[in-house]
Amino acid sequence: MKRILWVGKAAESGEAGDEIYDRKMIAALRALGHSVSHVAPRRVSAVRELANLVRGVPHYRSRYQTRHNVDLVRQASRECEVAICSWEPFDMLACQLDCPTIPILHNVSSSALPAAFPNSLIAKALAGRAESWERLAYSSGRFHAIGVLSLADRDRLQQLAPHANVVHLPPGLPPVVPLAADAVFRSDIIVSGTYDWRPKRRDIIAFAREYAASGARWPVYADKLPNEAAVLLSPRLLGALTADAAIRIGMVPDRFVAGHKLKVGSYIAANAIPLSMVDIWSELGEGPDDPLVRRLSSISEIGNHVRALEAIPADTLRGRWLEFQAKTAEKFSWERSAASLSQLVASA
Numbered sequence: 001m002k003r004i005l006w007v008g009k010a011a012e013s014g015e016a017g018d019e020i021y022d023r024k025m026i027a028a029l030r031a032l033g034h035s036v037s038h039v040a041p042r043r044v045s046a047v048r049e050l051a052n053l054v055r056g057v058p059h060y061r062s063r064y065q066t067r068h069n070v071d072l073v074r075q076a077s078r079e080c081e082v083a084i085c086s087w088e089p090f091d092m093l094a095c096q097l098d099c100p101t102i103p104i105l106h107n108v109s110s111s112a113l114p115a116a117f118p119n120s121l122i123a124k125a126l127a128g129r130a131e132s133w134e135r136l137a138y139s140s141g142r143f144h145a146i147g148v149l150s151l152a153d154r155d156r157l158q159q160l161a162p163h164a165n166v167v168h169l170p171p172g173l174p175p176v177v178p179l180a181a182d183a184v185f186r187s188d189i190i191v192s193g194t195y196d197w198r199p200k201r202r203d204i205i206a207f208a209r210e211y212a213a214s215g216a217r218w219p220v221y222a223d224k225l226p227n228e229a230a231v232l233l234s235p236r237l238l239g240a241l242t243a244d245a246a247i248r249i250g251m252v253p254d255r256f257v258a259g260h261k262l263k264v265g266s267y268i269a270a271n272a273i274p275l276s277m278v279d280i281w282s283e284l285g286e287g288p289d290d291p292l293v294r295r296l297s298s299i300s301e302i303g304n305h306v307r308a309l310e311a312i313p314a315d316t317l318r319g320r321w322l323e324f325q326a327k328t329a330e331k332f333s334w335e336r337s338a339a340s341l342s343q344l345v346a347s348a
Contacts, residue, residue, distance in 0.1 A: 028338030
């Protein structure tokens, strides 16, 4: 077993995806017998971040690149055998360490930035600079391996750094809620998650506007929505639902392919069929025509999806759903990802 340094984001709400990933993976590594210590680099001021950008530090890395943070992680690493830097803003700090190091990228910046801000010239420029850094850093041979959370990011990284050892370390599902034997499909729409990040806030408000304008009458269950979205959707309390009683719909309102991995998993575990504005079925290994995982091109298509599900006999839908749910839970588990990471640690 190894002494591991985990360089991760400082805890804030505890509900954000990056915090959940770190917490679950650290716990799973400890369950395997590893000793894991955690250190959180300090985010710089807006003035310092701008100064970092001006002098050429890539975006996101510019928020943490200081002598203090370099010294912090280097000092902490002296007590450990392997370092894991979880979150791409820390990969520049990871290059400063002397011990075997494994960065885990929650997203690949050069892809995520233009996807999240598709009409922004600034985002395009920042993505270009990030890509230059990614090609240099990930091809350098400096890292023992590089972890990614999605298959799309794995493919992207293999383009940027063809000789890097890229390993898929996806987040796991929460415990699956057993479905009642008499459960049927209900056209309730669940919208869960956090919306502090501007692109997510933008897209949930866009979804709410289109949903309200469409005249749809299917009930929406949500909490912690931005005020404008809450006014438009008039959501019922998410806590009022019992996840075992019915198969429902879990809406992914994001219109960019990044940052919804945990949300999709939580929907599946809670018997909610994911419905998305972007491609999620390729990550799950399902075909685009599967009625259980479907991409929308507009909110007006929700009705077609609901009617297609209502047309499936209840017994058939339950059986197909339980098969899909079990397969997904086996493929995406914290224990499985931690075991893969543990093998990398052991070989470092």
